[in-house]
Amino acid sequence: MKKASDLFIEALENEDVEYIFGIPGEENLDFLDSLSRSKIKLILNRHEQGAGFMAATYGRLTGKPGVCLSTLGPGATNFVTAAAYAQLGAMPMMMITGQKPIKKSKQGRFQILDVVDMMRPITKFTKQVVSGNNIPSIVREAFRISQEERPGAVHIELPEDVAAEDTNEVLFDVQAVRRPSPDHKAIDSAVEMIQKAKMPLLLIGAGANRKRTGNALIAFIEKTKIPFFNTQMGKGVIDERHPLFLGTAALSSSDYLHYAIDKADLIINVGHDVIEKPPFFMEHGGKKVIHVNFSPAEIDQVYFPHLDVLGDIAASVWGMAENIEVQSHWDFSYYEKVKKEVDSHITKYFEDERFPILPQRIVSQIRKILPEDGIVTLDNGVYKIWFARNYKCYEPNTLLLDNALATMGAGLPSAMAAKLINPDKKVIAVCGDGGFMMNSQEVETAVRIGLNMVVIILNDSAYGMIKWKQEGMGFKNFGLDYKNPDFVMYAQSYGAHGHRITSSQHFTETLEKCLNEDGVHIIDCPVDYSLNHSILNKGIKEKAKELL
Structure with a gap:
């Protein structure tokens, strides 16, 4: 007993x-x-x-x-x-x-x-x-x-x-469960649809964020040369430096990438989870969609695939790669033009040295400094869009963002877990000042258990995401501003190291220093969101129409 x-x-x-x-x-x-x-x-x-x-x-x-x-x-x-x-x-x-x-x-x-x-x-x-x-x-x-x-x-x-x-009960044995293989007829039907299409496009979603799936997708892409894009939670499945990577669907519409999606006559939708914002909308008589996933598609007015390929995703993709033949009538020239515009657009402010710092500059410096296997966790805020669009992931699960519940307060605890699991990897939590304060007490936990990590607080003394939406919808500025504590003293009170950024160059130097020192480092970084409206609400739509 x-x-x-x-x-x-x-x-x-x-x-x-x-x-x-x-x-x-x-x-x-x-x-x-x-x-x-x-x-x-x-x-x-x-x-x-x-x-x-x-x-x-x-x-x-x-x-x-x-x-x-x-x-x-x-x-x-x-x-x-x-x-x-x-x-x-x-x-x-x-x-x-x-x-x-x-x-x-x-x-x-x-x-x-x-x-x-x-x-x-x-x-x-x-x-x-x-x-x-x-x-x-x-x-x-x-x-x-x-x-x-x-x-x-x-x-x-x-x-x-x-x-x-x-x-006096005894334990049950733990047995590994094998996922079912896809139906061969479904694989054949998918291959036939892809070969008949003129401008197929591959979408990688959150459900594909598995190592074996990444290997299968690389084999499929290398054989077919079909361009691909991903959702926010599908980032990193394939190294985003790949020449056929078009970008991340970070906005609902009107971004450069969405013009490529609109042109596609077939989308091979691998592992997309409908919990995420739809990266495209379907219309009757429009583009065809192949749903490749563990479970059937949930049909609604904007998503009603023409074919379900169900079972282990990696096995499904391997099956398509083995049976497909490259077609001479495939035309990817428009996608190449979109890729050129996306790459040019997202790098525009990477070297901008204004202060407070633009989020684009922060993204570029983190990517430049962090090792390929380094992990960035995000809280929830408007900066998440800039990371989703501008931050290139080289490995799976190296940018942990939440595009499902999209809750504030998760960025710091998420980074703590990532560091606990991967003690030899560099880990950075990027939090808005609002999200950080929702679980900032966990700094004490991080210090007590001896984690070596960096927390960057993007400080605009406001709930910036909602202010951006407020401005974009034509409302007056109201109800979203607050005052923050002295984050340097706040960090020190927990036994962490506090750093206050005074220039763009100081941010780069401080981040490099913190990543190579032990302890928990809190970086108070003033951020400038003033270009959000002109770029995300107006600029992309107008420029993309003009160019594409």
Whole structure:
């Protein structure tokens, strides 16, 4: 016989869990005691939301569910945003929450919410453990569901009295699951459609962000010479220095890239997740679309593919590459013209030295300084568009942005998880001042656990994304400005290193220095968003029409 909480920890060890992120409460004390004797490391956070973001990012980078822990009531409700972040972003994550005794309670309804029911709409699986004997099956099923395509969040509630009871149950074996291969007739139909098209175009989405898929896509592109573009969460699947890479669909319409998309008569849509903003809209009688993914397309008024190729994405792409023949009637000359304009446009302000600094300059300097395998994590703000459009990724998962829930507050915890998993890689978190302050308390966590990382705060003393939208829609400037703390002193108060940028050149020098020193470095960088409206709202549309 053993305590149920011991069995739960053994079940997590059986799933090869390395870390548990979170904040324990009274209802987790048996679980915490069992964890103290485990090889699993507890990362004690300062807010449950930060713990959830770290767990989700762990899942995103490893493919294995990241695990986070909270108590009941307010601790569990603080997981809600992180659960939605993982669920919409297809990141495998497990939340474990405590609960008051369910078999005999003397505290009435104090702090008690129906957390299982609360989690149901934003998870793939949620369940309360009512007996220690059920722990092995519940944990195994939760991990299986969280990892299978499409990945996402799962939740287990472990009541205090159940955690303390005795059990003699044994664990389940963990077995790897093979994804089904695509149907040969579907592959043949896809090849036939591509060969008949005049201007096919390849789209790489978030679901293709797997190493094997990248290798298959490279083989397909090298054989066919079909140009490609990606969504924001599909960045880095293929090295974006590739001569056939057209760009990233970072805006909804009117960018140079969208003129290429509009010209295409067939789009091979590999791994696109409809959670992301549509990189194109379909019309009846317009371009044809092949949907290559793990699961069927969800049909709506703007997305109704003409063919589904379902199964393992890498296998589907390999199948198409092996069977396709290059066609003499394919015409990619217009795409070449678009690529030339995209490349010219996005580099225009890379060397601009004005101060406060333009986001384009910040993007170019980070790309220039960071190694090829270095990781940048983004919070959510208007700068995300500049990174999506202008920052070239050389490897998968080296620009971690959220184009699904698009929540603020995730940039710093995401970088912390990335550094924890990849201690030998350089990691930079880029946060707006608004997003940084939403989880800035996690700087203490980063310092305490000894992470070496850089946080760049883009400081405009406002919610800049909404101000840009406000201006673009013709509204007056209202309700979006605030005052910030002294970020240098703020960093120092946590034991981090604070740096205040005074010029464009100073930013470059400071970033190089910080990346090569130990500790957590917070860089307060004034940013100039004054060109957002003229470039993103007006300039691209007018210039693209003129040139293309």
